[in-house]
Amino acid sequence: MLEGRHFRRDWSSGYDVGRKAAAQNLADIAAMGAVPTSLVVGLGIPADLPVGWLDALTDGFRDECAVVGASVVGGDIARGDLVVLGVTALGDLGGRPPVTRSGARPGQVVAVAGRLGHAAAGLALLEAGRDVPRDAGALFEAVEAHRRPCPPYACGPAAARLGATAMLDVSDGLLQDLGHLARAGGVRIEVDPGAFTVGEPVAAAAKELGADPVDWVLTGGEDHALAAVFPAGVALGDAWQVVGAVVAGEGVAVRGRDVERGGWDHFQ
Amino acid sequence: MLEGRHFRRDWSSGYDVGRKAAAQNLADIAAMGAVPTSLVVGLGIPADLPVGWLDALTDGFRDECAVVGASVVGGDIARGDLVVLGVTALGDLGGRPPVTRSGARPGQVVAVAGRLGHAAAGLALLEAGRDVPRDAGALFEAVEAHRRPCPPYACGPAAARLGATAMLDVSDGLLQDLGHLARAGGVRIEVDPGAFTVGEPVAAAAKELGADPVDWVLTGGEDHALAAVFPAGVALGDAWQVVGAVVAGEGVAVRGRDVERGGWDHFQ
Numbered sequence: 001m002l003e004g005r006h007f008r009r010d011w012s013s014g015y016d017v018g019r020k021a022a023a024q025n026l027a028d029i030a031a032m033g034a035v036p037t038s039l040v041v042g043l044g045i046p047a048d049l050p051v052g053w054l055d056a057l058t059d060g061f062r063d064e065c066a067v068v069g070a071s072v073v074g075g076d077i078a079r080g081d082l083v084v085l086g087v088t089a090l091g092d093l094g095g096r097p098p099v100t101r102s103g104a105r106p107g108q109v110v111a112v113a114g115r116l117g118h119a120a121a122g123l124a125l126l127e128a129g130r131d132v133p134r135d136a137g138a139l140f141e142a143v144e145a146h147r148r149p150c151p152p153y154a155c156g157p158a159a160a161r162l163g164a165t166a167m168l169d170v171s172d173g174l175l176q177d178l179g180h181l182a183r184a185g186g187v188r189i190e191v192d193p194g195a196f197t198v199g200e201p202v203a204a205a206a207k208e209l210g211a212d213p214v215d216w217v218l219t220g221g222e223d224h225a226l227a228a229v230f231p232a233g234v235a236l237g238d239a240w241q242v243v244g245a246v247v248a249g250e251g252v253a254v255r256g257r258d259v260e261r262g263g264w265d266h267f268q
Numbered sequence: 269m270l271e272g273r274h275f276r277r278d279w280s281s282g283y284d285v286g287r288k289a290a291a292q293n294l295a296d297i298a299a300m301g302a303v304p305t306s307l308v309v310g311l312g313i314p315a316d317l318p319v320g321w322l323d324a325l326t327d328g329f330r331d332e333c334a335v336v337g338a339s340v341v342g343g344d345i346a347r348g349d350l351v352v353l354g355v356t357a358l359g360d361l362g363g364r365p366p367v368t369r370s371g372a373r374p375g376q377v378v379a380v381a382g383r384l385g386h387a388a389a390g391l392a393l394l395e396a397g398r399d400v401p402r403d404a405g406a407l408f409e410a411v412e413a414h415r416r417p418c419p420p421y422a423c424g425p426a427a428a429r430l431g432a433t434a435m436l437d438v439s440d441g442l443l444q445d446l447g448h449l450a451r452a453g454g455v456r457i458e459v460d461p462g463a464f465t466v467g468e469p470v471a472a473a474a475k476e477l478g479a480d481p482v483d484w485v486l487t488g489g490e491d492h493a494l495a496a497v498f499p500a501g502v503a504l505g506d507a508w509q510v511v512g513a514v515v516a517g518e519g520v521a522v523r524g525r526d527v528e529r530g531g532w533d534h535f536q
Contacts, residue, residue: 042354086354
């Protein structure tokens, strides 16, 4: 996680960066069906970094780890020109095999848990130079979602227990990440764009900026929602929303059109 | 491990950087008495990095891991302005408790295994702008030692079996690292500077640059030798050289003078 590329110190506090760095890595563990247990943090910092920023970073790591009962167990520190974080996460599978990316089979369903498009909407507000104060309601929630993801950690091990055949956390954008599942499983995934609930922060930001909210839902990264494939007929419960189906073939399609051939205008 | 601070691409090849990044972290595992099993590598690279450099880096990781039977099992990659590596190493203690830094007790002996001062001598040659070609014999060996440390991995678990009470790998310089053992154990460590064998590359570089070779041995980092404390009377074998003793008190002393109070001129 590199300053300037993955975060800006004028847009995110040290606390935000700590929570986000922890969340991204803890979500990777949950997405394999495991309970995260510990983080190892390698940290590069400039000599003139305020100590308060570093204290806040540490607090952010601690608080995000506390959400899942994990902790930072080690690491290293070095002086650099920018803030750089390298985080490794470890977890406990509870004796189950890991849920990997490759198990999707035709006839199964694709479901998501957690927020989609929130972080992208928030980032778009910041990039547009919008002043979004704490009392800005849904718009502030979007910006906060960019600063601190809120992964549905417990849904990872729960999905494994429900028989998920493939899973990952959405970090690059749903259509792109489903492409990873399609490629790894040797299958085609068909997505129904009408199946998604658009969150209020996403809708509010879209109205503010004149954007398409579903575009953020389908292509926005960094919310670290979970996307999983389940056998048809499994009762998934309220946390999961079925948004697509696995069929024979390859690639990802929206309304029958291949995403990589322009099936979704804003897919990059 | 940050480009410009921990390595320079004009002084070290991608292969060298891979071997060194792996070695530094594998040595940390050996220094706790464990056998290294796997590495996780987070990598930041600039967009214009030649692919060949990255291939060579990967080869370096593979070859250094092969020395101990470990492998790279995962990681992540991101675009950045410089080459940045964040490495986490995992190992197997074989059921033994880890050897930590805090077990040194008065009456015990301090021993080292592996090279000391080689990497510092090589770095000094590079910093002095010396052209050291491949046929430069001992001088080239010194420069190679800077590029690729050669930690005595097997001595780590062996030390644990011999009953080592404290151990670490020498990354900052022996006097400074022994200071960590003294502080963690609540003891004083007395070092005999005459007890060290000065390696031929160190001696040759010292002659070339008019430097004190023992200075590099006592304060040079990055060779990743092992420094350990053992109960008196243990037969340590040829790999270990007894270089000091643990006594009551605090700090590190050379010939009875406190290092931190000028007991060794070039200690920083």
